[in-house]
Amino acid sequence: MSTAARPPEQGERPRRQQAGHPAGNAASPPACAQTAEALRAAGRSPPLPFAVRLADGRMLTLHRLLRVLPGKRLVGEAGFGGRRVLAKLFIAAGSARHWQRERQGIDALVAAGIPTPTLLHAGELAGGGHVLLTDFLADAASLDERWQTVAHLPAGDVAALAVLRPAFAMLGRLHAHGLTQEDLHLGNFLLSGGEPMVIDGDAVRALAPGRPLPAGDAIANFAILAAQLPSTWDEHLACLIDIWREGGGDGLPALDPVPLRNAIARIRAVRLRDFLAKTKRDCTLFQAERRFDRLAIAVRDEAERLADVLANPDGAIARGSVLKDGGTCTVARLERDGQALVIKRYNIKSARHALSRAWRPSRAAHSWAEGHRLAFLGIATPAPLAMIEERAGPLRRRAWIVNAWCPGQDLATHLAGHVHDGPPPAEAEALRTLFATLHRERISHGDLKATNLLWHAGRIVLIDLDAMQQHRSAASHARAWRRDRARLLRNWPADSALWRWLDAHLPPA
DSSP: BBOOOOOOGOOOOOOOOOOSOOTOTSSOOOOOOEHHHHHHHHTTTOOOSHHHEEEOOOOEEEEEEEEEETTTTTEEEEEEEEEEEEEEESTTTTTTHHHHHHHHHHHHHHHHTTOOOOEEEEEETTTEEEEEEEEEEETEEEHHHHHTTTTSTTTTHHHHHHHHHHHHHHHHHHHHEEEEEOOOGGGGEEEEEEEEEEGGGGGGESTTTTTTTOOHHHHHHHHHTTTSSGGGGGGHHHHOOOOHHHHHTTTOOOOOOHHHHHHHHHHHHHHHHHHHHHHTSSSEEEEEEOOSEEEEEHHHHHHHTHHHHHHOHHHHHHHEEEEEESSSSSEEEEETEEEEEEEEOOOOOOOHHHHHTTSOHHHHHHHHHHHHHHHTTOOOOOOOOEEEEEEEETTEEEEEEEEEEOOEEHHHHGGGGTTTTTHHHHHHHHHHHHHHHHHTEEEESSSSGGEEEEETTTEEEEOOTTTTOOSSSSHHHHHHHHHHHHHHHHTTTTTSSSHHHHHHHHHHO
């Protein structure tokens, strides 16, 4: 099982610049010539390989796409004059502005001595559109990829800090030269040959060329990068600021922690809102199919593997191992390509029940959104992979959700031997961290029986998110937390050491 990783910013991050087949491989099929207009019409899936003619008559052949913004931009590995390059094709009707901004951003980075892939060519495409070519870095890995290997570690962990250090140090260098990067996330920092680089010149702004940024601009930009991290990292802002200052030198302004924390909180809230909106529609991260009689949404990278489940979820349940078959829901485990999955069907018990559910978001849709909310916030939960609703126009009927399988042991079983002496150190720290995070984010679970808390890979994994809620007001959350806290404590005898430990270390009611 893999618990859901933090989602990419805006759902539009570039993929790793990793070598596939060498550009121009003789085994590749012949490239079909395309124009910007044809590529706009092709949407997400232009035929590969394809060739485009530059305004000067030279040909560029795209072999592998790394990023697609349908109708706007394509980024991929290409062959140009016998050389492997990273190509950015600006194909929208008004592409000149974005192309020019990208070029100006790269020029600003170069002028400031900030490492970035070498610009090889910037020009127009024949018949409209623009192109920008840079070195293809076959060994490059984004810091986001490295972060995914340490994201589960506690905030402040040495290994996690080692991954973050190049990004915050490079941000300090940018700010020392009066530059900002308006789309800051770990995917826009690469390591190539062991050295960090900045990419995405389109988002680079020269606010104070040649001199350090004013404090307000530095705070606003620093907050964008810090907001990519779980809120548990806010306790380690001083360390991240020190790394930033080491990268940029003593000329950098002082960062007032109060406005910085406020800015981080605002940006996180906007990012979460925008991301949850993406989980409901067709975009880079998610594939959505809407018909009169059904809605099916899947993580785009999983859609092909889950095609038969999406087409016939009841058939998938019948072929799987049924774990629960009750009136309200049916749960089964199944295997796909060596990975265990769980599919849960929310049943309709009666005509009255059907009427009560028809106009409300389905429980599958609610669990789908809450699973992605937890993943976004860095809270462990089985990765939500797909959601299906039976519909009759706007009326909802049965619904299904597909999650990754978590092989962890429920807390009632896992802590059975510690009822009279309290949790072991690792479990104690995980419990403190989980409930402090939920409390800080004003999230209530709604059913904190011990079987909905699994111990896996050194973390507590939350499952059964049907009643989960993030509250807008402190008062609403306080009422829900009192119920959650009482339900959690009822899992163990009130006179036990484990109960007393929990009562002492959980956030107060």
